Amino acid sequence: MPEQIEQTAPHETADPHRASSDAAPRKSDTAVVRDALGVGIAVGLSGFAFGVTSAGAGLSVLQSCLLSLLVFTGASQFALVGALGAGGNPFAAAAGAFFLGARNAFYGLRLSGLLGYRALAKPFAAHWVIDETSAVTLAQPDRHSARLGFTVTGLSLYVLWNLTTLAGALGAEALGDTAAWGLDAAGPAVFLALLAPMLRTTVERAAAGLAVVLMLVTLPVLPAGVPVLVSALAAPAVLLVQGARSRKTSGAEEESR
Known part of the structure; x- marks a missing residue:
């Protein structure tokens, strides 16, 4: 009788990790990186439009670059420089940008448990919590893929966004009056292009x-x-x-x- 118990017990005990793995097959790292890079590159190129819009609003190249480096949330950046360019009060412009960026805090609450980063890493990861990184991360089936997707999307988008911001600001400064070239419409156009797929x-x-x-x-x-x-x-x-x-x-x- 004890021998029968020893033989049948392994078959009767379910492995929750294995069951979870069978229900949601792990995604290959290559596929995760490919999807993450696609999002990072596609959206990162929009930083050029921000650089042009920021320069057209009267900000210097340094100010435009600092916004992308320190704020790094496209919608809020466009809202801020758009209001400033229209002659708005800096406090009202900053308030509008703040409310648009507040949604990232809610993304962070969801991603915190999913990514499971240690306390020391969370402040650095929080800087990359935006619409695109959240979408790629939440689409992954497991923590490993989620971390990989978050890192690749955040890194590629952050680097490219800042490089194209610099290029756009330098180009607009060289051209002079952006309104004369019709480039003042670049910011609103990109903003709508980023927003439309989310609706x-x-x-x-x-x-x-x-x-x-x-x-x-x-x-x-x-x-x-x-x-x-x-x-x-x-x-x-x-x-x-x-x-x-x-x-x-x-x-x-x-x-x-």
Whole structure:
């Protein structure tokens, strides 16, 4: 009888790590690096447009480069230099950029547990927590692939973004008046190009549409930089409406039962 127990026990004991591995096969490092580099290079080239926009807004080459080195979140950078270029109050411009960049804190909460970095490494990793690195990291099936995807995306995007920022700022400085060349539209165009693929659900599209309407309505009457803050109200407004509709639908279903 003891011999039977010794023979059957190994078959009856499940290995949770093995089961997890069978359910989600590990992705090859080559595939992770390929995907991460694709994102890093594609988005990193947009730093050229930021450099041009920043120089057109009156910032020096050094100021433009420092923004990319220290801030490193494209949407916030474009919002900041756009407001400054329109003659907005620096504090209002900074506030708009801050609210746009605040979303990265929520990404960080999710990625912290997934990546599992030690306390000393977290402050350095936090600088690379942006939309693109979060998307690549969250798409991976295991911690090893997640760390690899995060590192390759963050490194390639950070290096290329800063190099193209420098190139764009130097080029705009050499050209002189960027508005005369039509380059002042480069920043808004790239901003929209980065934003559009993220609008996948009806709620997200509704929030973006309402934000545009708020911007167009308030732009002629409010100081530069303030319309960006007003447009931020679009998201909570759409969520409130969506919540009210959901409660109404749930109530109607309960009554029909």
